[in-house]
Amino acid sequence: MNDSADRRILKEEVDDFGNQLETWRLRMETALAARLPRSDVVPARLHEAMRYSVLGGGKRIRPALVFATARAVGLSEDDVEAAACAIELVHVYSLVHDDLPAMDNDDLRRGRPTCHKAYDEATALLVGDALQPLAFQLLASDPKLPASPAIRLRLIDMLAQASGTLGMAGGQAIDLAVQGRRLDITQVEDMHARKTGAVIRASVLMAAECAPPLDPSLYGALSRFANAVGLAFQIQDDLLDVTGNASMLGKATGADSERAKPTHPAVIGIPASQQRVRLLHNQAIHSLAPFGERAEALRSLAHWLLSRQY
Numbered sequence: 001m002n003d004s005a006d007r008r009i010l011k012e013e014v015d016d017f018g019n020q021l022e023t024w025r026l027r028m029e030t031a032l033a034a035r036l037p038r039s040d041v042v043p044a045r046l047h048e049a050m051r052y053s054v055l056g057g058g059k060r061i062r063p064a065l066v067f068a069t070a071r072a073v074g075l076s077e078d079d080v081e082a083a084a085c086a087i088e089l090v091h092v093y094s095l096v097h098d099d100l101p102a103m104d105n106d107d108l109r110r111g112r113p114t115c116h117k118a119y120d121e122a123t124a125l126l127v128g129d130a131l132q133p134l135a136f137q138l139l140a141s142d143p144k145l146p147a148s149p150a151i152r153l154r155l156i157d158m159l160a161q162a163s164g165t166l167g168m169a170g171g172q173a174i175d176l177a178v179q180g181r182r183l184d185i186t187q188v189e190d191m192h193a194r195k196t197g198a199v200i201r202a203s204v205l206m207a208a209e210c211a212p213p214l215d216p217s218l219y220g221a222l223s224r225f226a227n228a229v230g231l232a233f234q235i236q237d238d239l240l241d242v243t244g245n246a247s248m249l250g251k252a253t254g255a256d257s258e259r260a261k262p263t264h265p266a267v268i269g270i271p272a273s274q275q276r277v278r279l280l281h282n283q284a285i286h287s288l289a290p291f292g293e294r295a296e297a298l299r300s301l302a303h304w305l306l307s308r309q310y
């Protein structure tokens with residue numbers, strides 16, 4: 001098949017998958033709304049700010065990874081919905097704190113004022129403080145998660161590791177510490193793997209953890225897939241900061257160079273960064289081979305991510 005036919009088929013697949021993503025996004029809106037505290041319950045302003053930050057925006061890519069992995073391992077969306085909510089809550093908490101003046105100091109998120117702009121800084125701190133334990137509470141006791149106590153404990157451990165000092169929080173600390181510094185590309189990738197890759201990896205592996213134990217080769221396949229997709233995701237985020245459209249992204253562009261962040265485009269340039277994303281995409285797709293047809297949703301999601309503009 002020639003290149004343009006290849007691209008057309010890929011585009012058709014990506015467009016089709018857009019409908020699936022939209023269905024999962026709507027499902028998450030309801031699932032999250034039901035699990036967040038009501039905004040008429042004291043402390044009402046904090047609850048309102050939590051709902052403002054979590055609901056009504058975001059691509060919900062991590063939940064989509066949870067649902068697509070569930071399909072690959074023979075589970076339903078219902079089986080993993082609470083885990084998807086827990087991961088999204090941690091993700092939103094990381095965004096609310098990431099936007100604070102003490103961190104990236106951003107005013108726009110998901111097309112709306114950031115939490116500290118719509119409310120105030122103390123409230124934004126508390127939103128993060130409150131979303132994080134809510135996430136772990138869901139893993140411990142959400143009735144929809146059919147997982148045994150042993151599985152629940154493993155899920156808690158996985159999300160804690162992914163968001164702790166060896167994962168997101170540690171990666172964010174490095175991100176702030178290296179502003180204005182020169183890093184080599186290996187150091188940049190290590191930072192990305194922690195600050196963004198770890199939670200994306202957890203989205204895939206936590207869904208797998210909800211299923212009966214997988215054959216180690218299948219687990220290894222998912223693990224390689226998740227690593228590649230997680231790293232590619234932050235490289236694309238950094239590329240979109242340079243090449244993207246702010247109104248489509250719903251957040252400012254040019255923010256990384258303004259803060260002298262050592263990103264992929266800053267360190268190796270735009271074409272080499274795009275090439276790296278394509279290579280990681282190929283690795284991700286290749287990793288899924290042992291799953292055959294069962295990984296169709298994961299494959300489509302990877303294709304969708306490759307061509308994302310927001």
Ligand code: IPE
Pocket residue numbers: 057058059060061110195196233234237310
């Ligand atoms: C943005 O994540 C922050 C990163 C980890 C790169 P997303 O691009 O998934 O943001 P939302 O959830 O769609 O707003």
Ligand code: IPE
Pocket residue numbers: 094095098104106168172195196237251
């Ligand atoms: C944030 O990376 C990663 C997180 C863990 C939140 P960025 O700082 O590049 O994310 P954006 O561009 O503000 O969404």
Ligand code: MG
Pocket residue numbers: 098104175
């Ligand atoms: Mg940041």
Ligand code: MG
Pocket residue numbers: 098099104106
């Ligand atoms: Mg930021």
Ligand code: MG
Pocket residue numbers: 237238241
């Ligand atoms: Mg960014």
